[in-house]
Every structure is written in C-alpha cells, then in structure tokens.
Amino acid sequence: MGKDRLSLTSLSDRLARKPVVDEAPTPSAILADSRTAATRRVQIIVRMSASERKALRQIALDQDTTAQALAEEAIRDVLNRHGYKPS
Template identity: 45%
Template sequence: MSKRPTLDSLSSRFARKDAPAEPAAAVPAPEPAAAEPEPAPVARAPKREQRVQILTRIDAPTRKRLKLIAVEQDRTIQEICEEAIRDFVTRHSR
C-alpha cells in the first residue's frame, strides 16, 4: 500500500510560479495621462422578478417537436414552457 502524499509535499508542486522579471529598460514607462473625468456610474437595470428553477423530463419526440415549434415561432423553449405553465395555472385557479 503506497503512502499518500501530504498537502505540504504537494504545495511546492502547485505553487504559483512568477514570470521572470524583464529589465525595466525594455518596457517604456507609461506617460502620465491627462486628467480624465471619472466614468459615470453604470445605471443598473431593475432587479428581475424572483425566479425559481423547475426540472422536468419529457420524451425525445415531444422535445423535438417543441424545438421545431420554437424555431418556427422565433421563441425559446423556455418562453413556450412559461406560457404553458401560466395558462395551466390560470385555468386551474379558483
């Protein structure tokens, strides 16, 4: 039975190796830039509604037909499934 290596013995194998330093003369020093205005803060889009994931399985022929319908309607399968679930919930809500 072989002895497992310790973390200490492996640390040197996975240690970050720094790139060799190049002479400073080879790289020209950057010129000081003119005073540039600070960029405006990026306007963030409003937080999307809270969403949850639902996983379901369907048979391959149904998935293939669903993909074809999605392409024909220039929609995603996600959009079609969301519409179907909303319609179902609406029909069965009291």
C-alpha cells in the same frame, strides 16, 4: 483542524437555529405577492421524451421564440385554468 475551518459542531449549531416552517404557502399566496412573482424566479426540471423535446424545439423555431418561453407560457396557462391569477 485549521484555524479557518469550522467544526461540525458549529455547523450543526447553525443549522439547528434555522426556523422551521409549519406549512408551505399556497400557490395563490405566492402569486399574490407581486414582488415575489415579478422578481424571484425558480428553476424546475421537466422530463419528456426525445420526440417531445424535438417537437417543442421545432415549434419554438417556427414561432421565433425559445422552448423556455413556450414552457413558461404553458405553465401560466395551467395556473390560469386552475384559478391562480397573478395580482
């Protein structure tokens, strides 16, 4: 093995040291941290039919915005409807 490459044992040792989280934070706890909500963005994947995608893109064009902006707005609406309001 070359000098610059780490062994698999070294890799497994490093992975074993990662802390294990017992439970995931609740959505309201995540939204409560304004620094996380304001500065950290994550990507999600949404599946839809071709006709739905076409309609979404047409709405975005009609409103002079992007499909991304419409999707973010829809997600915020769902969160608000279920009581998860950013602080």
